[in-house]
Amino acid sequence: MYYVDPHPLSKDFPDMAEVLRRLRQTNPSFSCLVEDYEALDKRICLIEGGTENMDDLQLNALKQERVVMKDDIARQLRKALDNGS
Numbered sequence: 001m002y003y004v005d006p007h008p009l010s011k012d013f014p015d016m017a018e019v020l021r022r023l024r025q026t027n028p029s030f031s032c033l034v035e036d037y038e039a040l041d042k043r044i045c046l047i048e049g050g051t052e053n054m055d056d057l058q059l060n061a062l063k064q065e066r067v068v069m070k071d072d073i074a075r076q077l078r079k080a081l082d083n084g085s
Helices: 014-026 028-048 056-083
Strands: none
Touching: 014 028, 014 056, 028 056
């Protein structure tokens, strides 16, 4: 077992930390999306670290799902930033 770096949104979007915080507080669907992303990221880290077993095909599907979720989060952050909210 070894340590695997998670992909926190605060690290991926450091310039949007305030927008991220505000959307999490004011937009329930965005907040749920972020929570789902964080849970999925944690699970991927556990699998990659050897704590949980999964074949490569399934792991790659989870990673692809994480990318799609992060793209959706990024889209919503940009939209909120463009709208000045």
